[in-house]
Amino acid sequence: MLEDKLLLLKVKRGSADALRRIYEKYKDDLLALAVALSYDRAIAEDVLHDVFVSFAEYAEKLQLRTSLKSYLSSCVANHVRNLNRANALRTAQLSRAEAVSSDCDGPDRLATSAELSRRIDQAMEQVPYEQREVIVLHLQGGMRFKAIAQSQGVSINTIQSRYRYGLDKLRMLLNGTVEK
């Protein structure tokens, strides 16, 4: 946290090294977030690009109220949401989503895990975007509900409700899928 604060201060003072370090530190997490939200690697890369360029441009005026990571994660989510609203996202195709890496698991577990991942992936796609966004930001991005609420300008209760409804929907979808 303090390291981020110092890095941000250096960026504000025009340090190119600090900007590079921030990018290196968060690029993979943010790209993964964008992929999880957009279901499209190409769009996710564009989102990561736009978020960082915009961050570099306006860093001087930036007044952070959350952690830098939360801020950047929110930017990614907002960007994807804007694209979503503009119908820029194509219909999600699971085949386009990132393959799940399970190479650390044994063969049996790999099969089970890959199957489960495929089902969750399918289910996630059917969860309304607003709910999926909260789930991904919280469980994958590690953001607190309060920070998500602040970044979206809604109450923490709304965010918690979206999260709860999203998980309920997932549970229902997963059970339905398995029962088939």
Next chain:
Amino acid sequence: MKYTGNIESIVKNFCLRKKSAVKTSAELDERIVDDALLAQRKSKTTQSAAMRPNIWRIIMRARMTKYVTAAVIALVIIIGIIEIGKPVGRANVVFAAAMDSVKQARTFSCTEAFDVTYEDGGKRGEYLLKQKLMFKEPDRERREQLTSAPPWSKDVGKVTIWHYGKRQRLEFRPFDKTAEFHDTSSDYVIDEKTGELKLTQLNTRLRDHLLELSAGAVEDLGRTELNGQSVRMLQSRKGKRITTVWVNPETSYPVQIEHKWTDRSRSPMTFKSIQIDTELDDDLFSLEPPDGYTLSVHEWGGPDYKKKMMTKIKYLGLWCVVYANDNDDQFPDDLGDIVKLGVITEDVLNKVLAAPDDPDGPPVIRNRKPNTAGKDWSTVVILYEIYDQWPEDGVVACFADGHCELIANQKRFEELIK
């Protein structure tokens, strides 16, 4: 089979596995970093022109006792307010040209020196304050402390750099190799002419004061030598004050200015090594602490409204200190008394007394004439914010030594104003 596991932890594991599988490519990294750096450079070149500071900010920032504070304020009055608006008499052309060059300066640097008194734990003393000042328009300022009162000798060599465009300030102290980085987004100042609050900005008043010295008679004392350099010496007199200006005959720029008073009631004040429009390296104004320094970051954590109130109360508090200094340590019965000092108009006073968000409204600051006899002035409240119910963020108060505090604890505040 019915799925019955903990959905939250299952989804979390799923998300984390997906996360670990996604990596950026080298090409993507290169594209993003290149574009981001370009945007950063572009943003730097188009950043807004800056704001300027004010002499009050400098006074308020300094660690000074009432006497030192008062001495500095007195100097401001001497070289500033008294001079304003006086026409040039038979001004010498060279003198006028020299002063004009000061006004035109885009960069300015000098070393100022004057005697100040200080008080530390009831002990009073005097020392020659020397500091190197420089600025680069539109928004950079640097101040280096060359001497210090004995109790604060650790501050010798301390450098403070302001970047008013970025709203940032860096202080670093060679003694213990510590550096402080301050966010100055909420640093305000009172406009002395209107009483309105405005953001701090680059202070060019010293330069303007020097120009104002062109008022009064000018006498050409001929050529002389100063530090091995051939210079022309000019003098002006105004009442008891004699101002001597050493001018470089080739550039017509002043290189040294000295004030002396004929009644010796005041110590001389000098501005040496004056440099105008010389190249001042950007590194001198860098907000990057030197290598090996321990950096701490400081931000005003309170509400903006309270910072504005603090600026207003501090402004009035300093005039109260000046008043007390001139009246046997008696603080004004009424804030109208400071109008009689001739340094603030009634309109300005009313504006400052009003709430930041209601500049034409009723006063929100209360004066308290304290009994300071035998008390530590840093614990005696002289002004405070009026309230009906105790505010959640606390109350701003000014103390007899000129410092201000945002007091969050109601009991403590009530104890202070008993």
